[in-house]
Each structure stands twice: as C-alpha cells, then as structure tokens.
Amino acid sequence: MNAADPKIIVALDYQQAEPALAFADRVNPALCRLKVGKELFTAAGPQLVEKLVAKGFDVFLDLKFHDIPNTVAQAVRSAARLGVWMVNVHASGGSKMMRAARDAIDGEANRPLLIAVTVLTSMSGEDLAELGMPEPAVQVPLLARLALDCDMDGVVCSAQEASVLKKLCGADFKLVTPGIRPAGSAAGDQSRIMTPEAAVAAGADYLVIGRPITQSDDPLATLQAIQAGLAAL
Numbered sequence: 001m002n003a004a005d006p007k008i009i010v011a012l013d014y015q016q017a018e019p020a021l022a023f024a025d026r027v028n029p030a031l032c033r034l035k036v037g038k039e040l041f042t043a044a045g046p047q048l049v050e051k052l053v054a055k056g057f058d059v060f061l062d063l064k065f066h067d068i069p070n071t072v073a074q075a076v077r078s079a080a081r082l083g084v085w086m087v088n089v090h091a092s093g094g095s096k097m098m099r100a101a102r103d104a105i106d107g108e109a110n111r112p113l114l115i116a117v118t119v120l121t122s123m124s125g126e127d128l129a130e131l132g133m134p135e136p137a138v139q140v141p142l143l144a145r146l147a148l149d150c151d152m153d154g155v156v157c158s159a160q161e162a163s164v165l166k167k168l169c170g171a172d173f174k175l176v177t178p179g180i181r182p183a184g185s186a187a188g189d190q191s192r193i194m195t196p197e198a199a200v201a202a203g204a205d206y207l208v209i210g211r212p213i214t215q216s217d218d219p220l221a222t223l224q225a226i227q228a229g230l231a232a233l
C-alpha cells in the first residue's frame with residue numbers, strides 16, 4: 001500500500017490498454033488508486049494490470065468473482081500473484097466461497113485486501129424486489145455482516161449505507177463505494193449515488209469514480225478538483 005493512502009480509486013473503464021496507460025501517465029500513485037474492471041481486463045488482460053502495478057499504483061482488480069469455492073479460490077490467488085492491492089468477490093456467493101477465497105490468499109507473499117460486493121450500486125429497491133430480495137437497507141447489512149464473519153477485509157456498498165455499516169462492522173472494516181457523483185454530474189446507470197464529500201462524511205474509506213473523471217473534458221483537472229474538495233473537509 002502506498003504511504004499517501006489516497007481515497008479516490010479511478011475506474012479505468014476503457015476498451016483498450018492505451019487510454020488506461022495514458023491516464024496512468026498523467027496521474028501519480030499519491031493522487032489516486034486505479035481500478036481495472038471487467039471491460040478493461042477482458043480487453044487488455046493481466047499484462048496491463050502488471051504494467052500499472054510496475055508504475056507504482058495500488059490496483060483494485062474489480063472482477064467480482066462469483067463461482068464455486070474452488071474456482072474463486074484459484075482466481076483470487078492468481079490475482080494476488082499479479083501484485084494487486086485489492087480484489088473482490090460477490091458476498092452472495094456465500095460463506096463457503098468467501099472462506100475459500102480468504103484461505104487461498106492468506107499464505108501468499110502479496111496479500112491483497114479481499115472485499116465482498118454486497119448489492120451493486122446500480123440496483124434500486126425495485127430491482128431487488130424483482131429478484132425476490134429485500135430492499136438495500138436490509139440486504140446490504142445482511143451481506144456485510146456475512147462478509148465480516150467470513151474474514152473479508154471489507155465490502156463494496158453504496159455510500160448511502162456507509163454510516164450504518166461502520167456501526168455494524170466496525171471502523172477497520174473497509175467500505176469501498178462506487179456510485180460517486182460530484183454535484184451536477186449525470187447518474188447514468190447508477191441508482192444509489194452520493195457526492196464525494198457526503199460519502200467521506202458518511203464513513204466511506206474509498207471512493208470509486210469512473211465516468212465523472214474519465215469522460216470529463218479534462219480528467220486530470222476533474223480528479224484534482226474532487227481531491228481538493230475532499231482535502232477541504
């Protein structure tokens with residue numbers, strides 16, 4: 001982990017390696033962490049992850065593993081060997097799956113933070129009802145508690161749930177919050193959103209921000225402005 005401990009994780013949701021590397025060349029590891037998700041990883045693969053790690057960035061490999069325990073265990077071990085700082089699984093994969101993931105990386109030389117996704121920030125209460133599930137205010141704490149009991153290092157949740165989860169799971173349990181939208185920026189497909197300042201005030205440890213930065217006219221200036229807003233809190 002880098003000493004500056006930046007809260008902002010920029011989601012590098014690009015279709016190829018070049019713009020992701022170009023973005024990385026304009027920022028530095030003290031300013032932000034970087035997230036490689038399904039879009040970029042499918043296009044550019046582990047080599048791109050290794051390049052970002054070699055540049056000194058803390059990399060969150062956001063592949064949200066959700067499979068049988070053995071498969072997820074092997075996948076998170078492979079992620080650890082890429083040198084990533086954080087990796088995640090779906091809490092709804094269940095306790096056996098999460099424990100297998102935990103065991104798989106505990107003996108590794110690089111032991112990334114192991115985080116469980118609760119309910120995707122794109123999902124509303126209506127979306128969950130369609131699946132026969134309770135509203136986020138019920139389902140997110142239930143899955144977060146399960147993740148804590150399985151020795152996960154934290155969860156992905158909306159910042160809207162952060163204050164409840166900090167009380168429920170404790171100060172050390174990391175809250176990683178996508179669905180961050182600076183005032184005035186488009187929600188897009190995100191449902192449970194919050195501004196960067198409100199998210200930090202609610203207890204979010206890390207803010208995952210993609211399009212508001214990467215699709216802005218000047219991504220570096222936008223990132224710096226968000227960072228300045230947080231520094232002023």
Ligand SMILES: O=c1ccn([C@@H]2O[C@H](COP(=O)(O)O)[C@@H](O)[C@H]2O)c(=O)[nH]1
Pocket residue numbers: 011013037062117119120121122156157178179180188190208209210211212
């Ligand atoms: O619940 C979740 C889990 C992951 N994500 C990911 O975060 C970024 C958000 O990007 P924006 O452009 O800021 O919406 C994206 O890579 C998602 O895959 C999430 O949004 N919600």
